[in-house]
Amino acid sequence: MAKKQFKTESKKLLDLMINSIYTHKEIFLRELISNASDALDKRHYLSLTDNSLASDTPLSISISVDKEKRILTIEDNGIGMDREDLEDNLGTIAHSGSMDFKSALESNEEVDIIGQFGVGFYSAFMVAQKIVVETRKTDEQGYRWVSSGQDGYSIDKMEKPDVGTRISLYLREDNEETSYSDYLDKYTIESLVKKYSDYIRYPITMMVEKSVEIEGKEGEYETVEEEKTLNTMVPLWRRNKSDITEEEYHNFYKSQFNDWNDPLETIHYSLEGKINYKALLYIPAKVPFDFYSKDYQAGLQLYSKGVFIMADAKDMIPPYYNFVKGLIDTDDVSLNISREMLQQDSQLQALNKSVAKRIKSTLVNMLVKEREKYEGFFKNFGYALKYGVYSDFGMNKTELQDLLLFYSSKEDKYVTLKEYKERMLESQNEIYYATGTSIEQIKKLPQLEQLSDKGYEVLYFVDNIDEFVIMMMRDYDGKPFQSAQKASTDIESAEEKTEKEKLARDNKDLFADLSKALADKVKEVRISSRLKTHPVCLVADDRGISMEMEKYLSQLPTGEEVKATKILEINPDHEIFKVLQQVYKTRKESIDDYADLLYQQALLIEGFPVDDPVDFSNKICQLMKEANN
Numbered sequence: 359m360a361k362k363q364f365k366t367e368s369k370k371l372l373d374l375m376i377n378s379i380y381t382h383k384e385i386f387l388r389e390l391i392s393n394a395s396d397a398l399d400k401r402h403y404l405s406l407t408d409n410s411l412a413s414d415t416p417l418s419i420s421i422s423v424d425k426e427k428r429i430l431t432i433e434d435n436g437i438g439m440d441r442e443d444l445e446d447n448l449g450t451i452a453h454s455g456s457m458d459f460k461s462a463l464e465s466n467e468e469v470d471i472i473g474q475f476g477v478g479f480y481s482a483f484m485v486a487q488k489i490v491v492e493t494r495k496t497d498e499q500g501y502r503w504v505s506s507g508q509d510g511y512s513i514d515k516m517e518k519p520d521v522g523t524r525i526s527l528y529l530r531e532d533n534e535e536t537s538y539s540d541y542l543d544k545y546t547i548e549s550l551v552k553k554y555s556d557y558i559r560y561p562i563t564m565m566v567e568k569s570v571e572i573e574g575k576e577g578e579y580e581t582v583e584e585e586k587t588l589n590t591m592v593p594l595w596r597r598n599k600s601d602i603t604e605e606e607y608h609n610f611y612k613s614q615f616n617d618w619n620d621p622l623e624t625i626h627y628s629l630e631g632k633i634n635y636k637a638l639l640y641i642p643a644k645v646p647f648d649f650y651s652k653d654y655q656a657g658l659q660l661y662s663k664g665v666f667i668m669a670d671a672k673d674m675i676p677p678y679y680n681f682v683k684g685l686i687d688t689d690d691v692s693l694n695i696s697r698e699m700l701q702q703d704s705q706l707q708a709l710n711k712s713v714a715k716r717i718k719s720t721l722v723n724m725l726v727k728e729r730e731k732y733e734g735f736f737k738n739f740g741y742a743l744k745y746g747v748y749s750d751f752g753m754n755k756t757e758l759q760d761l762l763l764f765y766s767s768k769e770d771k772y773v774t775l776k777e778y779k780e781r782m783l784e785s786q787n788e789i790y791y792a793t794g795t796s797i798e799q800i801k802k803l804p805q806l807e808q809l810s811d812k813g814y815e816v817l818y819f820v821d822n823i824d825e826f827v828i829m830m831m832r833d834y835d836g837k838p839f840q841s842a843q844k845a846s847t848d849i850e851s852a853e854e855k856t857e858k859e860k861l862a863r864d865n866k867d868l869f870a871d872l873s874k875a876l877a878d879k880v881k882e883v884r885i886s887s888r889l890k891t892h893p894v895c896l897v898a899d900d901r902g903i904s905m906e907m908e909k910y911l912s913q914l915p916t917g918e919e920v921k922a923t924k925i926l927e928i929n930p931d932h933e934i935f936k937v938l939q940q941v942y943k944t945r946k947e948s949i950d951d952y953a954d955l956l957y958q959q960a961l962l963i964e965g966f967p968v969d970d971p972v973d974f975s976n977k978i979c980q981l982m983k984e985a986n987n
């Protein structure tokens with residue numbers, strides 16, 4: 359039959375495999391065994407409801423080598439593939455689709471691709487010059503798929519007596535860098551199976567030579583062949599915690615969940631009581647490449663008595679812990695439970711709560727005992743927790759609020775709300791925060807001058823979601839949140855208040871005229887009690903949105919413009935205030951321009967564009983001219 363070409367992305371990946379300089383080529387065996395195991399799972403699962411799929415022989419994977427012809431064969435009696443499956447599964451990359459994957463391919467970062475995306479079947483091309491897949495589903499027609507890589511593949515009908523798949527790798531010739539012959543060595547194969555695939559639930563067998571004493575002839579030996587099962591088959595999570603090494607946990611994680619990096623944290627436990635289950639959960643060390651895309655599959659793998667039931671079972675875990683990878687093995691669900699039934703199962707709702715509790719206690723523990731590690735975690739997945747507080751109408755506030763971190767003005771590092779509250783000044787009733795685009799930018803905000811000076815701690819909000827989160831929370835442990843950029847910040851002593859009131863009275867007309875000059879721009883011009891060295895700042899009226907929110911909303915493609923109601927504050931201790939008083943006395947007609955200039959400056963400081971750049975520039979020029987007259 360005519361050769362067919364691989365789909366474009368597959369071709370690129372294939373080229374990468376064929377020209378691979380990747381040092382861990384051995385992982386191809388893990389990938390093929392894992393595929394075989396999946397195929398066995400599928401057959402087993404379907405046979406529960408369809409008897410015709412049941413196998414006469416035990417489900418297993420067998421490996422054989424032909425040293426002379428340099429062929430390594432991996433065979434399973436799993437579900438098999440028909441022509442369409444072969445086209446769909448081996449002609450294209452199974453888990454491609456996403457743009458990230460395509461762009462990663464373009465960048466040709468080989469190691470990353472092999473690690474991050476788990477290249478699966480194609481990885482065999484790292485060691486094989488030709489691959490033959492002989493396979494049969496239950497419909498009795500077998501197919502042979504043959505490919506030598508770049509030049510495409512062919513699919514032909516063939517006679518195949520048994521259901522299942524046989525994959526033969528024609529190994530490459532050895533060269534200086536790589537001894538491909540190693541994969542014809544039975545000891546090597548055995549140790550690779552032990553290393554990567556020991557927990558596979560089906561026997562992985564191979565014929566091995568064994569020396570036995572010849573019957574009746576003492577001291578004389580002959581070599582016989584016998585079938586050996588290479589793996590112990592006990593799923594890792596069903597083994598004793600104390601017998602499992604960190605490396606085993608990590609290897610399992612990497613192969614099962616397609617990650618190149620070791621996980622940040624491993625959580626392995628079993629619970630007996632009202633609900634019975636074993637859990638093996640991992641917190642990734644890096645954000646999965648598709649985590650923020652809609653392709654990301656949240657959820658845990660579900661097993662019943664060690665038998666795989668479902669991938670990505672979402673109801674096993676609350677959505678705000680969707681970064682957790684792992685599996686649950688429980689005796690309490692039936693093997694053919696559907697996703698819909700799962701949602702309604704009350705046992706599983708209890709299980710969900712129990713899993714959440716364990717994840718939380720792990721995180722709390724990390725926060726207390728390994729702060730730096732926790733901060734790293736929070737950098738990666740803090741957004742998920744924040745989103746968890748925000749969503750569901752704040753229902754999960756108590757669950758999550760103590761896991762949040764915010765950058766502190768006082769500590770110059772990330773702190774918890776609890777730590778903030780414990781440090782609050784005696785007179786302080788509110789938790790202060792300031793919002794901006796970066797920590798550096800917030801540090802320079804004029805609105806924070808007096809606050810810092812008076813010893814108040816301010817939390818810096820740099821995530822868009824932060825303000826939404828505290829809007830939902832309202833308070834932490836009885837202490838309301840207060841923006842340092844809103845009108846109502848109250849940090850003056852009684853004397854300062856009296857003094858300010860007097861100043862306002864004495865300059866009543868000036869402020870009234872300044873307010874009038876900017877009437878269509880601000881609600882009011884008033885004396886500030888939060889500035890120290892800066893002349894002016896803007897604050898938002900308490901009723902209405904914040905200025906950061908205004909910026910955020912203006913980026914959204916909704917078209918509707920929502921604005922913060924702004925107030926212009928003037929520092930009475932600044933030179934500029936005296937200038938204003940002077941101008942007001944001697945050249946009252948200029949006061950409108952001065953008001954406008956100050957307002958435009960305040961806009962700039964706040965990160966807004968000036969209303970009319972040409973007018974702004976003209977007014978500055980005018981001022982410069984006057985200064986030199």
Ligand code: ADP
Nearest residue numbers: 393394397438439447448452477478479480523
């Ligand atoms: P993945 O296993 O991650 O989906 P692969 O590229 O390794 O990606 O495999 C592609 C697909 O080919 C699999 O999803 C599966 O449908 C099919 N496949 C691979 N190996 C086998 C096998 N031994 N038996 C049946 N189907 C297989």
